[in-house]
Amino acid sequence: MTSFRIGHGFDVHALVDGRDCIIGGVNIPHDQGLDGHSDADVLLHAICDALLGAVALGDIGKHFPPSDMRYKGIDSRQLLRHVVALLQEKGYVVANIDATVICEAPRLGPHTQQMREHIAADCQVAPDAINVKATTTEKLGFTGRGEGIAAEAVCLIVANS
């Protein structure tokens, strides 16, 4: 019988002056960027947590501690590729991922296709196995006030044998 597992991830990073706004591996033009120990790619972090959750391997902070200087400023695509390798060691491959980025600004619609292509390449799947959505919170809450950006992701993984 084919073995499937699901996972869920959620992440938030603050919007601050003087940082790049990197989401889904795309550097998006914006007057502020995301703060963090790494490049603070909130979408890729939610996806890493979903994949780690699916194989019961904890979370991103366990594998890449923010106290470890090896991860300072790291491109989160490297973290995602490492997580996918861990999945493969456990005998699983990605079936599909669906994710939502939550922010008032910047507008993400023009960039979601490129995000999908990056995520698909890093997960070694076709782009149509990856979906990236964007929503505002109608100016409500910390995302609505532009204080930060949140992302959620769910994934399905399948045993590769």
Ligand SMILES: Nc1ccn([C@@H]2O[C@H](COP(=O)(O)O)[C@@H](O)[C@H]2O)c(=O)n1
């Ligand atoms: N940062 C964002 C937020 C939203 N979008 C797109 O706008 C649509 C409407 O957003 P609502 O919050 O009013 O539902 C949404 O479906 C996205 O396509 C965006 O591009 N960037």
Ligand SMILES: C[C@@]1(CO)OP(=O)(O)OP(=O)(O)OC[C@H]1O
């Ligand atoms: C990605 C890591 C890497 O040190 O740092 P941050 O960029 O601070 O991101 P976070 O989503 O808080 O996850 C923790 C860390 O694993």
